[in-house]
Amino acid sequence: MNTKPELHVVWLKRDLRLQDNEAIYNALATGKQVLILYSFEPLLLNDPHYSERHWNFIKESLVDINHNLKPYNSKVFIAQSNIIAVFNQLLSKYRITKVFSHQETGILVTYERDKNFERFCKNNLITWVENINNGVQRGLKNRDNWMALCNSYFEITPLNFAPNTNQLLSIPEIEAIEAHFKIPDLTTPSNAIFQKGGRTMGLKYLNSFFKERYPNYMQHISKPELSRSSCSRISPYIAWGNLSIREVYAQAFHLKKTSKHKKALEAFMSRLRWQSHFIQKFEMEHTMEEASINKGFHKLKKSISKDYLKAWKTGTTGYPIIDACMRCLNETGYLNFRMRALVVSFLTHNLWQPWQEATTHLSQMFLDFEPGIHFPQLQMQAGETGINMLRIYNPIKNSLEHDPDARFIKKWLPELKNIETPFAHQPYLMTPLEEQFLNFKLGVDYPYPIVELDSTRKKASDVLWNLRKNKKVLNESERILKKHTLKKSK
Structure with a gap:
């Protein structure tokens, strides 16, 4: 007979909150003692899609949760280990009968991890209870009923966090568990300009x-x-x-x-x-992580230019709005939607680079990296879905329209701070005499444009529009529309 104390575990992933957390709510509803767990997993710490800014945001989020758990004499058990190794150690002391978490729509490594964890639970007679996350449903073949399912999710009153007295594992009990694990340092830089987590x-x-x-x-x-x-x-x-x-x-x-x-x-x-x-x-469509959703575009081959990629990543392309966007993103982790679309369009159309070459740099830089948004949007902006309007953004038009006084440009490109506004948008239009008056040297103080806009735009447009006529692209477009077109709920 197993005499170990029974325990239910909440495994936090991308749901770092106590309020309206269905996994926590469901665990507490059982009335059993509950441990809330988060693990910094090596498979994600070493994954190229993530960077230090993400881990710091998560640490700040966990510190915030722990602050709110103090009145309950509890905290999140935080480890740095493979998730199965964490549970193996917990099983040496507790009889874990249920694990609660949300269904994570993540990258391939988290999907494989979850399949392994499912087998682990079955082998150890643990019931793994997964709830949907933000209205996203698992196992759908089409969208015929998705809108109704999504509406029903949004209509539920947000769930309260209300544990019973002593229901959460206490701080001393959690500290006893921590003695068997590598515990990460939750200290984060105090002078970082990123948005703070929590x-x-x-x-x-x-x-x-x-x-x-x-x-x-x-x-x-x-x-x-x-x-x-x-x-x-x-x-x-x-x-x-x-x-x-x-x-x-x-x-x-x-x-x-x-x-x-x-x-x-x-x-x-x-x-x-x-x-x-x-x-x-x-x-x-999980294969979108590595290949275009429309298989007809798999035949599209682009030569990779390390020089182009470096200039794009570092904000030295010679197009001020592009460079300001990339430097802003690299430093702050944020760009609005239009500018995100603009920099991806420039990379995939004007520089004619594969969208796959943008995936890890942008995911590392975006503080709000969300796989389910990241990969579909990259492909849509690259024009490789076959169902969306092909948009090749003009950097100059967008610069003049959305940053007319070059305020954003001059903020992030200090080398253009003292340049007259028209030239801040297009410094390559300066004559040698104007450069002399402004004490500015193109190619020294700021780079020449690395490509010409009109010709590169035409090349991309011609290739992509012609490819959209391809039979496989058309068949795939029909498949995608049939699978993903939303049906209005009755």
């Missing part, structure tokens, strides 16, 4: 957005500088689960009833739904 900080962004910033949401959404304050800026808090989409949607829905800016809120709410839609697409 629900407390996420709520500050959300509350300030709904209180004063959202009225300009639509007017500034495409502006590289103004969007930094007029957009919600909650994307990393949703990506890492400090906030749930459902609770954000519920607050927006409630505010809309009395707001004078209903259209701004409707646009914001539609993008919350849009997020679930794209993650659902990735859930149903």
